[in-house]
Amino acid sequence: MPTQILMPALSPTMEEGTLARWMKKEGDTISAGDVIAEIETDKATMEFEAVDEGTLGKILIPDGTEGVKVNQPIGLLLEEGEDESALEEAAKAGQSGGSGNESGGGASDGEADSAPKTAPAAPKSGPAQPPVPSSGNHGAQPDADEPTYDSFKRQTVREALRDAMAEEMRADPDVFVMGEEVAQYEGAYKVTQGLLSEFGDKRVIDTPITEMGFAGLGVGAAFARLKPVVEFMTFNFSMQALDQIINSAAKTLYMAGGQMGCPMVFRGPNGAAARVAAQHSQCYASWYAHVPGLKVISPWSAADAKGLLKAAIRDPNPVVFLEHEILYGQTFDVPDVEDFVLPIGKAKVERVGSDVTLVAFSRMVGHCMAAAETLAEQGIEAEVINLRTLRPLDTATLLKSVRKTNRVVTVEEGWPFAGIGAEIGQICMEQAFDWLDAPVTRVTGADVPMPYAANLEKLALPQPEHVVEAARAVCYRSQA
Amino acid sequence: MAASRRTRSGGKEESGTPQAKRFEPDELEHLYRSMLVIRRFEEKAGQLYGMGLIGGFCHLYIGQEAVVVGLQKLARPGDSIVTSYRDHGHMLAAGMDPKGVMAELTGRAGGYSRGKGGSMHMFSREKGFFGGHGIVGAQVPVGTGLAFAHKYREDGGICMCYLGDGAVNQGQVYESFNMAALWGLPIVYIIENNKYGMGTSVERASAPGDLCQRGAAYGIPGKSVNGMNVLDVIEHCAEAVEHVRAGKGPYLLDLKTYRYRGHSMSDPAKYRTKEEVSKMRSESDPIDQLKTRLLDQGVFDENHLKDIDKQVKGIIGEAAEFAQQSPEPDPSELWTDVLVDA
Ligand SMILES: Cc1ncc(C[n+]2csc(CCOP(=O)(O)OP(=O)(O)O)c2C)c(N)n1
Ligand SMILES: [Mg+2]
Numbered sequence: 146m147p148t149q150i151l152m153p154a155l156s157p158t159m160e161e162g163t164l165a166r167w168m169k170k171e172g173d174t175i176s177a178g179d180v181i182a183e184i185e186t187d188k189a190t191m192e193f194e195a196v197d198e199g200t201l202g203k204i205l206i207p208d209g210t211e212g213v214k215v216n217q218p219i220g221l222l223l224e225e226g227e228d229e230s231a232l233e234e235a236a237k238a239g240q241s242g243g244s245g246n247e248s249g250g251g252a253s254d255g256e257a258d259s260a261p262k263t264a265p266a267a268p269k270s271g272p273a274q275p276p277v278p279s280s281g282n283h284g285a286q287p288d289a290d291e292p293t294y295d296s297f298k299r300q301t302v303r304e305a306l307r308d309a310m311a312e313e314m315r316a317d318p319d320v321f322v323m324g325e326e327v328a329q330y331e332g333a334y335k336v337t338q339g340l341l342s343e344f345g346d347k348r349v350i351d352t353p354i355t356e357m358g359f360a361g362l363g364v365g366a367a368f369a370r371l372k373p374v375v376e377f378m379t380f381n382f383s384m385q386a387l388d389q390i391i392n393s394a395a396k397t398l399y400m401a402g403g404q405m406g407c408p409m410v411f412r413g414p415n416g417a418a419a420r421v422a423a424q425h426s427q428c429y430a431s432w433y434a435h436v437p438g439l440k441v442i443s444p445w446s447a448a449d450a451k452g453l454l455k456a457a458i459r460d461p462n463p464v465v466f467l468e469h470e471i472l473y474g475q476t477f478d479v480p481d482v483e484d485f486v487l488p489i490g491k492a493k494v495e496r497v498g499s500d501v502t503l504v505a506f507s508r509m510v511g512h513c514m515a516a517a518e519t520l521a522e523q524g525i526e527a528e529v530i531n532l533r534t535l536r537p538l539d540t541a542t543l544l545k546s547v548r549k550t551n552r553v554v555t556v557e558e559g560w561p562f563a564g565i566g567a568e569i570g571q572i573c574m575e576q577a578f579d580w581l582d583a584p585v586t587r588v589t590g591a592d593v594p595m596p597y598a599a600n601l602e603k604l605a606l607p608q609p610e611h612v613v614e615a616a617r618a619v620c621y622r623s624q625a
Numbered sequence: 626m627a628a629s630r631r632t633r634s635g636g637k638e639e640s641g642t643p644q645a646k647r648f649e650p651d652e653l654e655h656l657y658r659s660m661l662v663i664r665r666f667e668e669k670a671g672q673l674y675g676m677g678l679i680g681g682f683c684h685l686y687i688g689q690e691a692v693v694v695g696l697q698k699l700a701r702p703g704d705s706i707v708t709s710y711r712d713h714g715h716m717l718a719a720g721m722d723p724k725g726v727m728a729e730l731t732g733r734a735g736g737y738s739r740g741k742g743g744s745m746h747m748f749s750r751e752k753g754f755f756g757g758h759g760i761v762g763a764q765v766p767v768g769t770g771l772a773f774a775h776k777y778r779e780d781g782g783i784c785m786c787y788l789g790d791g792a793v794n795q796g797q798v799y800e801s802f803n804m805a806a807l808w809g810l811p812i813v814y815i816i817e818n819n820k821y822g823m824g825t826s827v828e829r830a831s832a833p834g835d836l837c838q839r840g841a842a843y844g845i846p847g848k849s850v851n852g853m854n855v856l857d858v859i860e861h862c863a864e865a866v867e868h869v870r871a872g873k874g875p876y877l878l879d880l881k882t883y884r885y886r887g888h889s890m891s892d893p894a895k896y897r898t899k900e901e902v903s904k905m906r907s908e909s910d911p912i913d914q915l916k917t918r919l920l921d922q923g924v925f926d927e928n929h930l931k932d933i934d935k936q937v938k939g940i941i942g943e944a945a946e947f948a949q950q951s952p953e954p955d956p957s958e959l960w961t962d963v964l965v966d967a
Contacts, residue, residue, distance in 0.1 A: 153675030326823055333823070375650060596740070598743075599754055
């Protein structure tokens with residue numbers, strides 16, 4: 146039997162792609178390693194190399210076919226000794242689908258992979274991709290405190306971040322961007338796309354792999370009143386630079402009696418990516434939020450990302466800006482105004498409700514929005530607070546909501562011990578004790594390093610179902 | 626600020642025409658087979674990744690086989706090895722079972738870390754393989770510590786510590802060099818210089834100067850070696866390994882090699898030309914070079930090599946089968962191994 150050549154997955158979450166071009170014709174001999182076709186994923190054209198050797202017997206999917214599903218047979222390979230007659234047999238045997246057609250893929254970009262993995266603009270596709278409401282114009286009821294806007298544009302979080310940096314760089318020549326692969330490669334996750342071509346290599350700088358070095362260099366440049374935006378390829382690597390962020394950036398103003406400000410931003414993806422295991426999947430929110438002298442922001446939507454990154458770059462203090470890889474490709478409405486800036490230290494009520502308050506930041510806001518939909522079907526109206534800034538925390542918005550709903554569930558990807566949820570619980574106890582009708586409950590990542598195996602990873606992360614369960618529990622509703 | 630293009634002071638790269646005849650036929654067969662096992666393993670891993678059976682990051686070693694096969698030929702049982710996330714080749718060269726490595730890639734219970742570590746984080750105390758490290762440069766002080774333990778115990782072992790050309794710019798590398806030289810630790814630092822750290826070429830990441838001289842300020846001897854030819858690797862690295870084994874302190878090797886694939890599975894590799902890759906593949910492939918030499922010198926005939934190919938294919942086929950049949954880890958595994966019970 147000829148071997149089926151199957152459409153490959155060329156990134157961790159690719160489900161289909163375009164077969165752009167065959168590089169071999171029927172009848173050509175193929176050795177392992179030969180490029181046999183070019184395949185377009187959502188962001189890149191990749192070469193598809195042969196693993197087996199033989200002769201290309203038949204092309205099943207012609208050049209230029211779009212929407213070819215991963216693992217669909219695209220051609221037939223004849224092994225040594227097989228001839229055309231084998232093809233006929235194969236045709237009779239029908240399309241058997243190939244082997245090992247099991248989905249183990251996660252939902253994330255590779256380090257060097259910049260594809261918007263999570264299907265863009267897919268508002269409702271199951272629990273892993275919670276509904277994506279816009280920034281205040283439709284979906285759930287808007288927050289009365291939030292200004293309203295007339296026009297919006299649809300943007301991914303990735304584009305919003307890029308636009309924020311580009312706008313601030315245009316406005317202020319002291320702003321520059323520095324980090325690994327930010328210039329020529331345009332960002333390992335393509336967040337700095339287009340910046341090098343617009344601003345040149347004086348202001349968009351590729352560094353060696355030397356986090357402690359360039360983070361510290363950024364601090365020095367900020368002492369000298371430049372405004373560095375330092376990208377960590379992921380926040381996991383910021384641990385190499387932790388001393389500079391905490392001991393130099395955060396504390397110097399205080400130690401210098403107010404003389405030595407450090408106007409800079411440390412930004413990059415934080416939290417759990419997909420299937421990259423313990424050293425590359427971790428939430429640093431509570432680590433940085435612990436430190437006086439830092440501001441810590443963690444946006445969810447594209448509007449958050451844009452408005453808050455612009456604010457962070459303008460802020461005269463060191464700001465740690467925690468993005469999320471899995472949100473980069475998600476699309477939201479961003480107010481289409483001249484200079485859209487959001488205030489640091491102000492949370493947003495994403496959904497108004499009366500029965501329970503769900504508090505989250507970053508990707509978990511989406512989980513809360515999804516959980517709120519499910520809860521609504523069960524007659525529980527949840528209020529969802531998107532914290533946006535973790536330090537300083539907007540306790541006023543939190544307490545206002547608690548005094549209304551009397552029940553709180555906090556949701557975060559990070560570990561429970563001394564986490565953001567622990568802090569919120571304490572704030573509620575100290576400042577809203579008399580209003581609480583149930584203990585503040587936490588939904589967190591499992592208290593273990595992130596496992597690699599697909600089944601264990603899923604168990605280690607909060608899912609919308611967990612939020613629903615916790616909300617029902619604080620409302621004293623028994624199992625549905 | 627942006628790196629201006631400067632020419633690199635051309636240090637001498639040790640390569641030459643070592644006599645294949647100086648190696649016994651069974652040694653040559655071992656070298657050929659070991660490189661082929663890695664090559665076929667990695668091709669299969671790429672294929673399983675394409676089928677969605679392997680997730681996350683998967684960094685293939687294709688093109689670099691001669692480095693680890695040659696150097697591990699110089700190692701002895703009892704030595705320790707440590708490397709980065711581009712680690713599949715090192716594990717196979719250390720004698721780890723392809724089944725257990727492949728099953729770790731698929732995240733299954735039969736994997737070396739029982740599915741909990743994945744491609745970048747695998748270990749085997751039995752084979753002296755201490756990882757598999759996902760953080761660039763972190764394995765260098767760790768390897769220095771392994772060398773410290775060899776010296777402390779006086780067990781005669783040394784540490785083979787592999788790092789990338791990108792990793793050489795991490796500060797902890799130099800902190801390690803200083804301690805290793807200061808205390809005369811038995812460690813060979815092996816830079817696998819495949820010309821790129823992700824999308825950044827060595828020229829754009831490192832100040833001019835030979836990477837093998839990076840230890841000079843600490844008195845660490847250094848040498849550049851052609852890493853595309855396994856016999857060159859053995860011949861020209863032997864002295865370094867002997868130096869370290871004799872208790873004369875650390876040695877730094879800069880192995881010039883090349884990775885054929887992207888940095889990880891989904892890197893379209895726009896930062897280099899297709900011609901550059903195909904030139905390396907067609908002119909410097911480590912497996913082809915050895916094969917040609919063996920045939921030309923009449924060490925083996927075509928049929929013998931074909932038999933080896935077939936056996937290797939069989940081994941890798943079994944590993945892939947095992948990796949797909951092995952069950953997912955039990956959910957209770959989520960909570961185990963966080964701490965040793967005490
Ligand atoms: C501290 C740290 N910074 C950044 C990364 C992301 N990263 C992974 S591999 C890599 C390139 C390393 O290049 P090199 O040392 O040459 O090794 P190679 O991949 O070529 O084997 C980078 C930047 C990381 N894993 N750890
Ligand atoms: Mg490299």
